[in-house]
Amino acid sequence: MDVDTRREGNVTVVSLAGKLDAVTSPAFEQQMRGTIEGGNHAIVVDLAQLDYISSAGLRALLVLAKQVKARGGKACLANVSGNVRSVFDMSGFATIFEVVESVAVGIEQVG
């Protein structure tokens, strides 16, 4: 999986591509912990290029959201579609996570 991180003003946009599964989630979690501990507390995770997510990936996103919230910040997910969307719907994740239609909307939301 590829993780691309960039700054848009005071917001960190994290773009994921490929698979967020049992194999890739631990490394992603670790990377995000570093990002958050580095002072990035407004995060938009862009899932436009993410092809696959399993419960391990959902947990990693949940951990990210909790860590941001614990520091008084905000996080949301953008461009949730296709297979990833169906996993969100199956798990009920779409209702417990802030999901927005685009990165631009996400930046407005958390910035």
Place this chain on the structure above:
Amino acid sequence: MIKVEHLAKKFGELTVLRDVNAEIATGEVVSIIGPSGCGKSTFLRCLNLLERPTRGTISIDGVDILAKGTDVAMLRQKMNMVFQSFNLFSHLTVMGNLTLAPIRLKGLGRADAERKAMELLKLVGLGEKAGSFPDELSGGQKQRVAIARCLAMEPKVILFDEPTSALDPTMVREVLSVIRRLAREGMTMAIVTHEMDFARDVSNRVFYMDEGVIYESGTPAEIFDTPKQPKTRAFINRTRSLNFRIGSADYDLYALEAALETFAEKQLLPRQAQHHLLLLVEEVLQIYVPRLKEAVIDLAVSHSEKKDLLEVVLETPGMADNPLAGPDLEDELGLTLIRNLTDRIDFRVVEGKGRLELTVKK
């Protein structure tokens, strides 16, 4: 009428028929089915002595046809064969094809042979094609001529070797309806076929061949509705499966997923079903992972084209409890996905192995 005992046929080192035993009674219609290369056609060709068996006996009406001095030409008059590729004489008209053998081998006069040939051509619906050459006929018409030519020798038994395999789908029906008519009239027939509906419909008995033997035989209802043997079931239900053994918590998930993707593509599974399969396997294995240190998991994925069923089965020796019901689940997330991805979940202990069966939602 026909009795076959311990028939074997080898081509060099390749054993095609291992030990075939069968009886076919007068008036019976027997369909012979099975995967490609299982020896169905070789079995028929041995009956007609187009292939010489390596071992075993074949008797017809109590006469051993493998005995020295057997009149092979006479045998083939009694037991004639219709081939996949028609084998008509292209330089002869339809009438010429039908009268050649009766005149030469049975000594019939030309007028009698032609009268009989015309009757038979009418029987197969080709009375107006008597003067045509094979090249002027469609595949279905050629095969009907081949059947009429076979009948011209007044055989007691007809062997059909995949009579519709070389035909366009539109022409299959016309040939099968001629064979059905012969069945109704009490002709003894052995038919190698891939037309399962036809085999069910026309036969008194069905032989399922595999591994060089008649692996299972029975009435069409027994073979098609309640096959007993695993290979028969797999063939009838057009089931293909993929097996994978996981022996360590550090198993290669991506190698497994690559195998699943290849399997799913070969089975032409819809993209959603492919995704459900991959996700389900990962989720179930994530729950099994804590138990991997002490157990081996045999994972089988099977797809029945006929039943339109995609199943995942995990077998674990020594596992008596359902891991999906276990108290050691990290959370409900994986289990929620598994429930949403499946139509059925069943756990049983079979022969000391925990067996988890999941039917994938497509």
